[in-house]
Amino acid sequence: MPHLLLPLVVAALLLLPGCISRPMGKIAFAAIDPTQAPVRIIRRGVAGEHCVSAFLGFGDPRPSYGEAAKNALAGVPGATVVVNANLHYQHIEGLTHRFCATVAGDAGAFE
Secondary structure: HHHHHHHHHHHHHHHOEEEEEEEEHHHHHHHOOOOOEEEEEEEEEEEEEEEEEEOOOOOOOOOOHHHHHHHHHOOOOOOOOOEEEEEEEEEOOEEEEEEEEEEEEEEEEEO
């Protein structure tokens, strides 16, 4: 009977989620076209996330900060740029691995 317990323990360990999270730094702004300036702040404290998954090593584990910035701006009419942006990357481990990029900051528009 103990020999049946080992596969169950291994399966349980594979299904246990783990989490690795680390900040990726702070930048002045993230924009679709960063060649313009100055910026008028429309809304403070916006955030957007872009996540991708990989199952047992299959899938692209690279989330997009650009897509995260677009998601942060999606609910702010007229906003085209995230200023005072904080970038964050998160990898959640388990049977399926989830990779997320987050962009948070202030939504604005070039004047």
